[in-house]
Amino acid sequence: MSQQLLEVVDVSCERGGRPLFKPVSFVLSAGTALHLEGDNGAGKTTLLRALGGLSSLAQGQVLWCGVPVAELAPNFKSEWLYLGHALGLKDELSAFENVQLSAALAGQVLSRDQTLHALAAQGLKNRAHLPLRVLSQGQKRRVALARLQLAHAKLWLLDEPFVALDSDAVLALQLLLQQHLAKGGALIFTSHQAVQLGVDLQSLRLQA
Amino acid sequence: MNIFFTVVVRDLRLALRRKTEVLSALFFFVVVAALFPLAIGHEPAMLRQIGPGVLWVGALLASMLALSRLFEVDYRDGALEHMLLSPHPLWLLVLGKITAHWLLSGLPLVILAPVLGLQLNLSADALALLSLTLLLGTPVLSCIGAIGAALTLGVRGGGVLISLLVLPLFVPVLVFGAGAVQALSSGLGAQAHLSILLALLLPALFFSPWACSAALRIALE
Numbered sequence: 001m002s003q004q005l006l007e008v009v010d011v012s013c014e015r016g017g018r019p020l021f022k023p024v025s026f027v028l029s030a031g032t033a034l035h036l037e038g039d040n041g042a043g044k045t046t047l048l049r050a051l052g053g054l055s056s057l058a059q060g061q062v063l064w065c066g067v068p069v070a071e072l073a074p075n076f077k078s079e080w081l082y083l084g085h086a087l088g089l090k091d092e093l094s095a096f097e098n099v100q101l102s103a104a105l106a107g108q109v110l111s112r113d114q115t116l117h118a119l120a121a122q123g124l125k126n127r128a129h130l131p132l133r134v135l136s137q138g139q140k141r142r143v144a145l146a147r148l149q150l151a152h153a154k155l156w157l158l159d160e161p162f163v164a165l166d167s168d169a170v171l172a173l174q175l176l177l178q179q180h181l182a183k184g185g186a187l188i189f190t191s192h193q194a195v196q197l198g199v200d201l202q203s204l205r206l207q208a
Numbered sequence: 209m210n211i212f213f214t215v216v217v218r219d220l221r222l223a224l225r226r227k228t229e230v231l232s233a234l235f236f237f238v239v240v241a242a243l244f245p246l247a248i249g250h251e252p253a254m255l256r257q258i259g260p261g262v263l264w265v266g267a268l269l270a271s272m273l274a275l276s277r278l279f280e281v282d283y284r285d286g287a288l289e290h291m292l293l294s295p296h297p298l299w300l301l302v303l304g305k306i307t308a309h310w311l312l313s314g315l316p317l318v319i320l321a322p323v324l325g326l327q328l329n330l331s332a333d334a335l336a337l338l339s340l341t342l343l344l345g346t347p348v349l350s351c352i353g354a355i356g357a358a359l360t361l362g363v364r365g366g367g368v369l370i371s372l373l374v375l376p377l378f379v380p381v382l383v384f385g386a387g388a389v390q391a392l393s394s395g396l397g398a399q400a401h402l403s404i405l406l407a408l409l410l411p412a413l414f415f416s417p418w419a420c421s422a423a424l425r426i427a428l429e
Contacts, residue, residue, distance in 0.1 A: 052293060055429040078295040086286025092225040093218075102287075104214045107295040131225070 003030045004066070005186045006155060011060030013046045020046055021206040023060060028155070033177070033187040033197055038206035044190040045085070045159055047206065051188070052082035052157050064155075078107040081153035085160060087144045091133035095124055095143045098132060102147050110150060118146040122172065137164045145169070149176055156180060158189040211296045215304030216311070222281075223312050230312050233273040237317055240266035241324040252329045259328030260338055260389035266324075267317045267342060268378055271349045274313045275374070276367040278305065278357040279424065292428060299417035302424070306354045306416060314346030334389050337398055344405040345385040351409075351416035352377050358423035381408060 006028040013020050020043030028034055038044050050057050053069070062069045064076060089098045096115055103110045119128045122142040132140060141164050148156070156177075162170055174197060177187060181199055195201070223230050244262045245255055282288040291301050321342050322335040330338065356374035360366035388401035 054289060054292060074297070075295040077293055080293070082289070082293050084286055084289060086284070086289065088286035088288075088290040090222060090285065090287065092222050097221075101214070101218055102290055104211065105290050105294045105296070105301075 003184075004028075005030055005064070006188075007063040007066070008051070009061045009063070011047070011050070011062065012058050013043055013050050013055070014058040015043070015046060019058060021208055024204060024206065025060075026202065026204055028186040028188070028202075030154075030184040030186060031181050031199065033181060033189070033199060033201050035195060035201050035203040036188060036190045036206070037203055038190075042206040042208065044206060048082070048157050048159050048188065048190065049084070052080065053077070054082070075107070078152070079154045080157065081106065081148070081151050081155070082157040083144060083148065083159065083161065087140060089132055089140060089143060092131055094129045094131055095119055095135070095146070096128045098143055099147050099150070103150060106151070106153070108150070108152060114150060115146075118149045119143070121149060122146045123168075138166055138169060141165055142169055145173055145176065148180075154185050156185065156187045156189075158187070160190055160192075162191050162193055162195070209300075211294075212300050212304045212307075215301050216308045219305055219308030220311065223308070229274060229277070230316075233270045233313050234316050234320065236273060237266050237270040237320065238324065240269065242327070245327065255329045256331075256334075256393070257390075259325060259330045260334065261386045262328065263321050263324060263338060264342075264345075264382055264386040267321065267346065268349060268382055270317060271313045271346060272353060272371060272374070274309065275353040275357050276360075276370055278309055278354055279361050280357075280366070283361055283427070288424065288428065292425065298421040298424070302354070302358075302420045303417040306350050306420075309354065310347050310350040314342075314350055317346060318342045330389075331393075334393060337392050338389050340402065341385040341388045341398075341405060344402065344409055345381045348381050348405070348408050348412045349378060351412035352381075354416055355419045355423065358420040358427065361424065361427040381405070384408070 004027060009025050010023045012023040026034060036044050036047065049055050051062060064072060088102060093101065096119065099115050099119065100110050116128055119125065122145050124139065124142055124146065127135060127139065132143065161173060165173060178197055181187060181197065241263055244258065248254065248258065279288060292298060294301065318339055322339050325335045325338055353374050356370040359373065360369045363369060384401045384404045388398040391401055392398045
């Protein structure tokens with residue numbers, strides 16, 4: 001049995017004092033992925049944000065490698081990566097600067113070659129030094145994917161990662177996720193599309 | 209500690225690619241200082257008397273102009289989420305942002321003030337002291353202002369709300385900043401005023417990043 005990374009016990013979230021979904025429990029071990037499903041407004045984003053530590057849980061407990069998250073030293077966060085609807089990229093900075101900056105914020109120092117290589121792998125080789133505002137929505141998401149490609153984080157929390165990507169980029173992202181899982185990472189994502197990752201994909205449907 | 213400089217450089221770089229914001233605050237300061245002699249009359253004694261106060265009020269209002277955008281932009285594009293989730297301590301990142309804000313909206317005022325003071329007929333001693341008080345006082349404005357900006361994050365009409373929250377807290381800085389120059393010209397030393405400004409600066413530097421972090425966590429929840 002592979003190593004157990006994340007354990008979520010009886011967790012639920014509130015929005016405006018109203019519980020969003022019935023409490024959920026699941027376990028993620030190294031190399032497994034969880035597809036979070038639910039109708040619009042079911043609380044997928046809220047749950048992801050709460051797991052990531054951006055908002056508080058209404059009840060329940062989250063354990064990372066067997067230890068409750070609240071008791072861990074803050075640097076465990078460098079093992080997690082959250083990517084939400086808003087990408088946190090700056091329009092005034094180039095793709096290259098954006099990738100380096102968001103890596104620095106996550107506690108990772110990237111060399112120039114690493115960054116350029118990752119951008120080239122996302123098909124942005126000639127656009128690495130253009131300001132982000134001249135890139136299209138899909139290209140911006142590809143910049144965020146270049147960041148993903150370089151991340152050392154073990155657990156990825158991705159909110160709608162497939163939105164606004166063309167079919168090539170969807171394939172590229174699927175490949176990226178597969179590589180991440182093959183390296184022993186874990187993944188939680190939300191998506192309204194059916195996703196093929198070639199591994200056994202748990203899925204969890206949030207219900208009110 | 210490295211991440212502190214990373215954040216400072218990032219914010220400075222962002223501002224340099226969006227120059228209008230920085231320049232408009234500076235221009236505002238210049239215009240305010242230039243309007244007073246026009247409106248009040250050009251009597252040298254009168255100008256010398258009101259000069260320090262005018263420059264201080266101008267500096268205070270100018271440093272407020274950029275406040276509402278201190279965290280707003282990062283909030284809207286999601287960068288603030290990444291800061292909260294960073295393994296680095298949030299207060300250090302916030303301190304970097306406050307420092308960058310001061311470098312962009314406080315330091316230029318410190319440098320410009322003696323030039324504008326000349327047209328208000330201030331003596332060389334008074335000009336030097338005025339710059340010194342601004343050097344000690346404007347970081348306090350940035351620190352207190354940042355708390356206001358963090359508290360009003362995501363609130364509609366936040367800009368006006370910041371002014372209401374923060375302006376009363378700016379009063380001591382204004383009183384002792386402008387008072388120092390007046391104390392000098394009336395023959396009293398400015399020592400006491402400068403000590404009090406320093407005594408305002410140190411706790412502001414210490415508590416502001418911490419208070420901002422707490423407010424930002426609440427704003428993002």
